[in-house]
Amino acid sequence: MDYFISLAVFAGIWVVLALSLNILMGYAGQVSLGQAAFFGIGAYTSGILALKFDQPFVVGFFAAIVLTGLVGAFLGLPSLRVRHDFLVLATMGVNFVVVAIFKYVDFFGGALGLIDIPTPRFFGITNEIPYLILVWLYVGVAILVSWYLSKTWTGLALNTVRLNEEAAAAVGVSVPRFKIYAFIISAALAGGAGSLYAHYLKSLFPDNFYFVESIVILSMVVVGGVGTLRGPILGAIVLRALPELLRDLHDYRFAMYGGLIVLMMLFQPMGLLGDESTLMRGIRRILKREVTNGRAA
Amino acid sequence: MSIAQNLSNAMVLASTYILIAIGLTMVYGVLKVLHIAHAGVYASGAFIGLIAFNFAREFFTPLLEDARLASNLSFWFSLPIAMLVAGVMGVLIYLLVYRYTWGKSPTISLVASVGLFTLIQDLLQKPFLLGPRQQPYPAGGAGMPRIETPWFTLTPTQVLILVVTLVLLAIVYFILNRTRIGLGWQAAALDPEMAAAVGVNVTRVILLNFFIGSMLAGAAGVLVGVYDNMVFATMGDVPSYKAFVVVVLGGLGSVAGTIVAGIVLAIAETFMVAFAGSLMPRDAIAFLVLILLLMFRPRGLLGRA
Numbered sequence: 001m002d003y004f005i006s007l008a009v010f011a012g013i014w015v016v017l018a019l020s021l022n023i024l025m026g027y028a029g030q031v032s033l034g035q036a037a038f039f040g041i042g043a044y045t046s047g048i049l050a051l052k053f054d055q056p057f058v059v060g061f062f063a064a065i066v067l068t069g070l071v072g073a074f075l076g077l078p079s080l081r082v083r084h085d086f087l088v089l090a091t092m093g094v095n096f097v098v099v100a101i102f103k104y105v106d107f108f109g110g111a112l113g114l115i116d117i118p119t120p121r122f123f124g125i126t127n128e129i130p131y132l133i134l135v136w137l138y139v140g141v142a143i144l145v146s147w148y149l150s151k152t153w154t155g156l157a158l159n160t161v162r163l164n165e166e167a168a169a170a171v172g173v174s175v176p177r178f179k180i181y182a183f184i185i186s187a188a189l190a191g192g193a194g195s196l197y198a199h200y201l202k203s204l205f206p207d208n209f210y211f212v213e214s215i216v217i218l219s220m221v222v223v224g225g226v227g228t229l230r231g232p233i234l235g236a237i238v239l240r241a242l243p244e245l246l247r248d249l250h251d252y253r254f255a256m257y258g259g260l261i262v263l264m265m266l267f268q269p270m271g272l273l274g275d276e277s278t279l280m281r282g283i284r285r286i287l288k289r290e291v292t293n294g295r296a297a
Numbered sequence: 298m299s300i301a302q303n304l305s306n307a308m309v310l311a312s313t314y315i316l317i318a319i320g321l322t323m324v325y326g327v328l329k330v331l332h333i334a335h336a337g338v339y340a341s342g343a344f345i346g347l348i349a350f351n352f353a354r355e356f357f358t359p360l361l362e363d364a365r366l367a368s369n370l371s372f373w374f375s376l377p378i379a380m381l382v383a384g385v386m387g388v389l390i391y392l393l394v395y396r397y398t399w400g401k402s403p404t405i406s407l408v409a410s411v412g413l414f415t416l417i418q419d420l421l422q423k424p425f426l427l428g429p430r431q432q433p434y435p436a437g438g439a440g441m442p443r444i445e446t447p448w449f450t451l452t453p454t455q456v457l458i459l460v461v462t463l464v465l466l467a468i469v470y471f472i473l474n475r476t477r478i479g480l481g482w483q484a485a486a487l488d489p490e491m492a493a494a495v496g497v498n499v500t501r502v503i504l505l506n507f508f509i510g511s512m513l514a515g516a517a518g519v520l521v522g523v524y525d526n527m528v529f530a531t532m533g534d535v536p537s538y539k540a541f542v543v544v545v546l547g548g549l550g551s552v553a554g555t556i557v558a559g560i561v562l563a564i565a566e567t568f569m570v571a572f573a574g575s576l577m578p579r580d581a582i583a584f585l586v587l588i589l590l591l592m593f594r595p596r597g598l599l600g601r602a
Contacts, residue, residue: 031404033411082591085331085407089541090591093584096538100578211534215415222408255419261412265405266397 005128007244009200012135013193014240016142018220018232020189023146025218026227027155028182029162030079033214034091037075037098038187040209042068042194044108047204057199064195065188072187073180080176095211102206115203135196142189146229149185158182212254219257222264225271225280234273301448303571304564309455311563312462313524316517317536318543318555319469320387320510326486326550327499327506328399333410334390335514336537337417338383342515343522343532344421346379347434372436376461376519383515387507414537422530431529434522458520465513466556473552478505486550535580542583545590546597554599561598562586 021035045067046060055063078090102108109115149155157178160168169175198204220239225231239260243253268277317339324332353371361367394413398406422429438453441460445451451459473479478501484492485502493499517536522528543562547554565586566579590597 031407078588078592081593083595085403086545086591086595088331088333088407088411089538089545090588092538093587096535097581097584100581104578212415215411218408218411252419252423255416258412258415258417258419262394262409262416265409265412266394269401269405 002128005132007241009128009132009135009196011237011240012132012139013197013200014217014220015139015233015236016193017190017217018224018236019139019142019146019229020186020193021217021221022226022228022232023149023158023189024182024186025221026232027149027158027162028179029084029158030076030179030182031084031088032091032186033088033211033218034075034095034098035186035190035217036209036211036213037091037095038068038072038190039194039197039213039217040098040102040204040206041071041187042191043198043204043209044102044194045191046195047198048108050199057195060199061192061195065192068191068194069184069188072183072185072191075187076180076183079179079183091214092211095209095214099206099210102209108206109204131200135200138192138196143229143233145185145189150229154178154181215261216254216257219261221271223260223272225274225277228271228273228275231271231273235271299448302450303567305449305451305455307563307567308560309451309458309524310567311560312458313517313521314539314543314563315556315559316462316465316513316520317540318547318559319466319552320507320512320514321540322544322547322550322552322555323482323486323506323510325544327482327489327503328395328406329403330395330399330406331410331541332390332395333407333537333541334413334417335387335511336533336540337414337421338386338390338511339514339518339536339540340421340530340533341386341417342379342383342518343434343528344426344518344530345382345515346375346519347427347432347522347528349375349378350434350436368436369440372439372523375436376516379519380512380515383518384508384512387511387514388504390511391503391507414533418530418533427528429530431527433526434519434528435526436523439523454524458524461516461520465516469509469513469552472509478502482506538587539580539583542587542590544597545595546586548597548599551597551599554597558598 017035017039020038021032024030024032024035042064046057046064049055049060049063050057075091075094079087082090149158157168157173158181160171160173161175161178165175216239220235221232222235223239224233224235239257243250243256249256264271268274270277272279274280317335320338321332321335324330324335350371353374354367357367357370358364361370390413394409395406398409420426439457441453441456443451443453444456471479473482481492481497481499482502482505484495484497485499489499492502518532521532539562543555543558546562547556547558562583566582569582570579
């Protein structure tokens with residue numbers, strides 16, 4: 001039972017991470033390989049506040065969200081001057097630097113990381129189910145934010161920026177402003193996930209947030225379907241669950257993530273559940289047939 | 298350490314950077330793709346080289362009496378093999394992936410490249426190659442002499458790196474500037490469509506691109522593996538990033554620029570470590586340079602717009 005709870009907690013965290021990257025990549029079109037950095041910043045913020053400043057979990061959680069969001073704004077600045085493909089390099093670099101800071105600055109525990117982060121307590125209940133509920137409540141928040149964002153003017157603006165920056169600027173959309181918005185929201189969501197991660201795992205190591213983890217998050221978004229709501233959710237759950245359920249796959253999971261990315265780019269760049277993917281078209285066709293079957297042809 | 302000694306160390310470092318970066322800039326020049334998987338080819342070169350080296354050593358050592366000779370022979374056997382395999386790998390990457398993703402948005406090629414890199418790196422750690430732990434590559438100087446001058450000293454391994462790099466660069470220069478296909482490459486780098494229109498076989502140029510560039514990366518992998526006496530699966534991580542710094546600094550698509558930029562970056566790193574070591578880790582310089590470049594002079598030193 002505990003194993004499944006654990007699986008579900010991590011799945012929830014990864015869903016949030018995938019959704020956060022989806023906002024940055026899918027909505028705003030900013031290809032970022034640094035999402036793990038935001039994840040790490042949130043985790044360490046929360047962990048340090050709890051460990052070294054004796055703050056309760058709630059404080060750490062919200063501080064992680066706010067702080068990571070601010071850092072996201074700052075780290076989003078390069079995206080204002082840098083072209084698409086080069087943003088990838090810049091975000092890769094950011095990821096390296098953030099991890100290096102965690103590794104070499106003693107305040108963050110150095111290479112040995114942080115250990116013994118206290119567990120949050122909920123009304124005295126000792127098993128992990130409340131934590132599971134909390135995590136998935138947060139997932140709900142992330143879904144709501146993503147969905148709401150896609151329906152508002154901001155979402156529309158982000159889409160415009162993604163499709164054509166010059167055209168967006170030409171019609172009066174402030175490209176820098178909305179790019180930064182995307183970074184803030186994306187980072188804040190990831191930061192919150194980091195906090196949940198830190199207090200669940202109770203120990204943090206810099207290498208948990210290495211560049212490879214960013215690629216894993218990328219693979220979830222890409223396999224599921226960039227820009228959609230359902231895509232990253234499915235991508236995160238499947239890609240997280242698969243290596244757990246198929247033990248042989250576990251050793252090869254990074255090869256799998258990489259390989260899946262390549263296959264997706266070759267055959268279904270919009271993702272398995274993207275808008276024009278083979279799967280979605282099939283599903284739509286089936287649904288349409290079911291609808292028309294109820295009425296006279 | 299004297300300035301001259303630092304300089305000579307920097308040149309050795311620069312050689313490795315240049316060898317990796319040339320392949321990257323060549324691919325970008327013609328395909329406009331950031332070939333992140335190139336670092337995977339680099340690491341693969343080191344692995345294949347080591348495997349070939351170990352194999353050859355097993356063969357030669359009982360045959361010849363001299364262990365030293367056996368080791369050196371094994372190195373010179375392993376280097377071309379590593380280069381060949383790396384070259385083929387690069388070509389395959391183009392044929393299987395980039396050829397299909399090229400027409401679609403550049404993001405797709407980029408993401409595919411990232412996926413490829415992850416895939417290659419993970420496979421390198423598997424037991425069917427050398428296993429997850431790091432391995433030594435004890436080829437030493439492979440027969441090269443030690444050079445001692447009053448101002449600086451070059452160990453045999455350093456001499457090896459410089460010699461191999463110079464020879465390879467000379468060959469590449471010859472191919473690019475004195476052969477027809479090299480001319481075709483220059484044309485294709487300037488404008489692939491026009492080049493195709495005037496009869497340049499762009500596909501052949503692209504294949505040559507990947508082959509040569511990847512061969513150089515494979516050589517770099519072997520040389521770095523020997524120099525550090527260390528081969529490990531994630532050795533491509535830092536180069537995956539630094540090589541791009543060199544490429545952007547030199548001006549994307551410019552081979553000459555890459556050479557200059559490689560030297561500049563190596564000198565900057567070496568001197569910073571020598572004289573201000575505690576300020577920040579060596580690799581951070583590359584990051585800083587990249588951010589500044591991307592934001593203020595994406596053209597680099599010698600690039601066109």
